[in-house]
Amino acid sequence: MKLNYRVIIFIAAAIFGLALSAPTLVGLNGPKITLGLDLQGGLHMLLGVDTDEAIKSKIKSLASSIKYAAEDEELIIDEFKVKEGKVLFELLDKDDMPKMDEILKKIEGIAVQKDGLKYSISLTPKEVESVKKYAITQAVDTIRNRLDQFGLAEPTVAKQGEDKILVEVPGIKTPEQEQRIRELIAKAAHLQLMAIDEDRAANVDSMTPAEASQYGDVILKGAQNPNRKYLVKEIPILDGSMLTDARVAFDQNNQPVINFTLNSQGAQIFGDFTGKNVGKRLAVVLDNRVYSAPVIRERIGGGSGQISGGFTVKEAHDVAIALRSGALLAPVFMEEKRSVGPSLGADSIKASMIALIAGFVAVVIFMVLYYGIAGAVADVALIVNLFLILAIMSLFGATLTLPGMAGIVLTVGMAVDANVIINERIRELLYEGKSVAKAIEQGYANAFSAILDANITTLIAAVVLYAYGTGPIKGFAITMSIGILASMLTAILGTHGIWQMLEDKIDKNKLNLWFGIKGV
Numbered sequence: 001m002k003l004n005y006r007v008i009i010f011i012a013a014a015i016f017g018l019a020l021s022a023p024t025l026v027g028l029n030g031p032k033i034t035l036g037l038d039l040q041g042g043l044h045m046l047l048g049v050d051t052d053e054a055i056k057s058k059i060k061s062l063a064s065s066i067k068y069a070a071e072d073e074e075l076i077i078d079e080f081k082v083k084e085g086k087v088l089f090e091l092l093d094k095d096d097m098p099k100m101d102e103i104l105k106k107i108e109g110i111a112v113q114k115d116g117l118k119y120s121i122s123l124t125p126k127e128v129e130s131v132k133k134y135a136i137t138q139a140v141d142t143i144r145n146r147l148d149q150f151g152l153a154e155p156t157v158a159k160q161g162e163d164k165i166l167v168e169v170p171g172i173k174t175p176e177q178e179q180r181i182r183e184l185i186a187k188a189a190h191l192q193l194m195a196i197d198e199d200r201a202a203n204v205d206s207m208t209p210a211e212a213s214q215y216g217d218v219i220l221k222g223a224q225n226p227n228r229k230y231l232v233k234e235i236p237i238l239d240g241s242m243l244t245d246a247r248v249a250f251d252q253n254n255q256p257v258i259n260f261t262l263n264s265q266g267a268q269i270f271g272d273f274t275g276k277n278v279g280k281r282l283a284v285v286l287d288n289r290v291y292s293a294p295v296i297r298e299r300i301g302g303g304s305g306q307i308s309g310g311f312t313v314k315e316a317h318d319v320a321i322a323l324r325s326g327a328l329l330a331p332v333f334m335e336e337k338r339s340v341g342p343s344l345g346a347d348s349i350k351a352s353m354i355a356l357i358a359g360f361v362a363v364v365i366f367m368v369l370y371y372g373i374a375g376a377v378a379d380v381a382l383i384v385n386l387f388l389i390l391a392i393m394s395l396f397g398a399t400l401t402l403p404g405m406a407g408i409v410l411t412v413g414m415a416v417d418a419n420v421i422i423n424e425r426i427r428e429l430l431y432e433g434k435s436v437a438k439a440i441e442q443g444y445a446n447a448f449s450a451i452l453d454a455n456i457t458t459l460i461a462a463v464v465l466y467a468y469g470t471g472p473i474k475g476f477a478i479t480m481s482i483g484i485l486a487s488m489l490t491a492i493l494g495t496h497g498i499w500q501m502l503e504d505k506i507d508k509n510k511l512n513l514w515f516g517i518k519g520v
Contacts, residue, residue, distance in 0.1 A: 006497025017387030036401035054135035189322030191240035242266030246323035267303025275299035378419035401475035411483030
């Protein structure tokens with residue numbers, strides 16, 4: 001009996017598998033497999049996206065850009081407003097038209113109509129479609145970022161169909177946790193800095209929204225006091241798209257506030273506006289509610305500001321997360337929601353473990369009865385294969401779902417399939433009168449191409465399932481892929497090394513014991 005490099009690699013793989021699967025199996029410290037929604041319970045939601053709101057936001061953002069560029073070029077404009085999906089304004093000086101046309105040429109995706117000095121700017125149909133598609137993609141990315149920053153383990157956020165978003169959050173067990181997650185996901189986090197209309201602000205309580213619209217204004221409610229109204233210019237000075245960071249801090253009264261930072265463009269716009277409007281008020285608006293409206297005392301440079309408004313620490317933390325991860329271009333709304341209880345997950349685990357153990361025991365017994373010691377060798381490889389699957393999933397922090405457990409059960413059968421092919425090839429060669437050593441070597445050589453082809457085709461299918469599937473299907477594909485790769489190591493390399501180590505001990509007169517064959 002002699003060691004060889006194949007056996008050494010096999011032993012190393014076995015030690016690796018045992019060491020890294022132990023934290024998951026017996027609760028030791030170390031990397032562990034995360035249980036999916038269907039195994040530990042949690043929250044399942046299907047969200048719709050209101051893409052029409054994304055178009056409105058795009059138009060407002062476009063209006064802000066045009067207005068800032070016009071003021072920067074010192075162009076005199078009148079009746080600047082947004083109405084029915086269009087940006088409308090009139091130049092007062094005909095000589096300013098070439099400069100305005102040059103500004104508009106630099107903006108992609110817009111259609112410009114002119115009637116004398118009057119301009120009407122709208123989005124092209126192609127741009128409208130592009131904005132809607134981007135709003136859905138951006139919502140998926142934003143929601144995923146928010147849940148990741150919140151510290152949740154392995155949330156699933158994926159586009160489903162043309163305009164739906166699937167969200168699965170494992171480990172949510174209480175109504176309070178569920179409500180907080182729902183609010184975090186649905187929060188638009190749309191930050192705007194808007195000018196107070198000082199000329200008409202005193203009449204805001206007696207003014208209707210229609211009357212405010214005639215002056216290019218909107219009426220917004222206060223965040224702390226909903227009964228207080230603010231009359232602000234409809235076109236914001238800048239919005240959250242120019243925000244780069246948001247952090248929770250505490251003011252001089254030890255109340256939580258949110259400090260935000262703008263990018264270079266936002267900082268320039270903010271500085272220019274505050275410099276030209278000293279003595280006037282600036283409204284800090286988050287999701288169409290005014291959190292504060294301080295008087296501008298001096299030009300504010302540096303591109304930073306603060307949101308205060310009676311937040312609790314938890315609220316400030318969640319708002320900061322939402323701001324950092326980006327505002328939702330389009331609001332999302334709940335189409336379907338269900339909670340998966342942990343007891344259902346426990347039942348699923350129990351049923352899956354019964355299936356896994358029953359399948360494993362049946363395969364082990366069959367292999368030993370049919371192939372003798374060769375079957376026992378294959379069973380050893382199968383055990384190491386299972387430990388390797390758990391170890392690799394633990395190492396990468398993979399999520400185990402119910403389909404994933406089904407993949408492991410399926411892998412039990414597939415893992416011994418390679419040894420079935422090999423043992424049959426060895427049997428055929430022994431029947432032909434080959435020596436044990438030659439039968440083993442040629443058996444592995446003859447079986448290798450068939451095993452490799454079968455595993456590669458299955459692996460390709462698993463990769464495709466992972467690339468195009470959603471959460472549960474991805475879990476199935478991951479366990480299948482790991483199982484296939486592990487079986488290549490254990491069932492081909494490992495068992496080959498064991499036979500090379502044992503071939504001197506094999507008695508030609510007891511081939512029934514060793515390979516389960518008679519009459520040779």
